Amino acid sequence: MSGPDPTPLPHxxxxxxxxxxxxxxxxxxxxxxxxxxTDPALQPNAGIGEHGPVSRTTAAAPNIILHNLKRVQxxxxxxxxxxxxxxxxxxxxxxxxxxxxxxxxDKKQFEQEQELVQVVAEGEDGMDLDGDAGEGDVTGAVxxxxxxxxxxxxxxxxxxxxxxxxxx
Numbered sequence: 001m002s003g004p005d006p007t008p009l010p011h012x013x014x015x016x017x018x019x020x021x022x023x024x025x026x027x028x029x030x031x032x033x034x035x036x037x038t039d040p041a042l043q044p045n046a047g048i049g050e051h052g053p054v055s056r057t058t059a060a061a062p063n064i065i066l067h068n069l070k071r072v073q074x075x076x077x078x079x080x081x082x083x084x085x086x087x088x089x090x091x092x093x094x095x096x097x098x099x100x101x102x103x104x105x106d107k108k109q110f111e112q113e114q115e116l117v118q119v120v121a122e123g124e125d126g127m128d129l130d131g132d133a134g135e136g137d138v139t140g141a142v143x144x145x146x147x148x149x150x151x152x153x154x155x156x157x158x159x160x161x162x163x164x165x166x167x168x
Contacts (some may be wrong), residue, residue, distance in 0.1 A: 031148065
């Protein structure tokens with residue numbers, strides 16, 4: 001432990017900070033972003049090449065820092081941005097893997113949904129739910145108004161069954 005002392009840190013100069021108004025900050029940030037689009041030395045992810053700084057930003061891999069600075073600039077201009085869609089897509093991917101299709105659901109609710117699907121399927125297949133298949137013309141077909149009435153009654157019954165299942 002009594003080895004040579006580590007090299008001292010270089011001298012640091014601390015400048016005083018002062019607040020600037022939002023319009024001034026907006027203009028300053030806008031000027032920086034304009035220059036950063038043409039000068040790779042101002043881009044945070046630039047690398048050093050044989051002939052100086054080289055931009056690593058491509059259309060496939062945009063610079064996230066410059067993207068966020070553009071959002072800050074828009075916020076300084078008074079725009080309400082809401083959520084960032086790129087981040088929202090990344091966040092949506094994670095829950096879909098954990099709790100998506102493989103998640104368990106309530107057995108009672110599942111059975112009620114299956115019964116409801118079965119009732120709807122039987123009604124659409126032409127099975128007579130009301131027991132009055134003999135009404136109509138001689139071919140046994142039911143006129144349009146009668147079908148509408150039955151469909152409306154069937155939908156009401158389905159809604160009642162669904163609400164009853166939720167209440168229990």
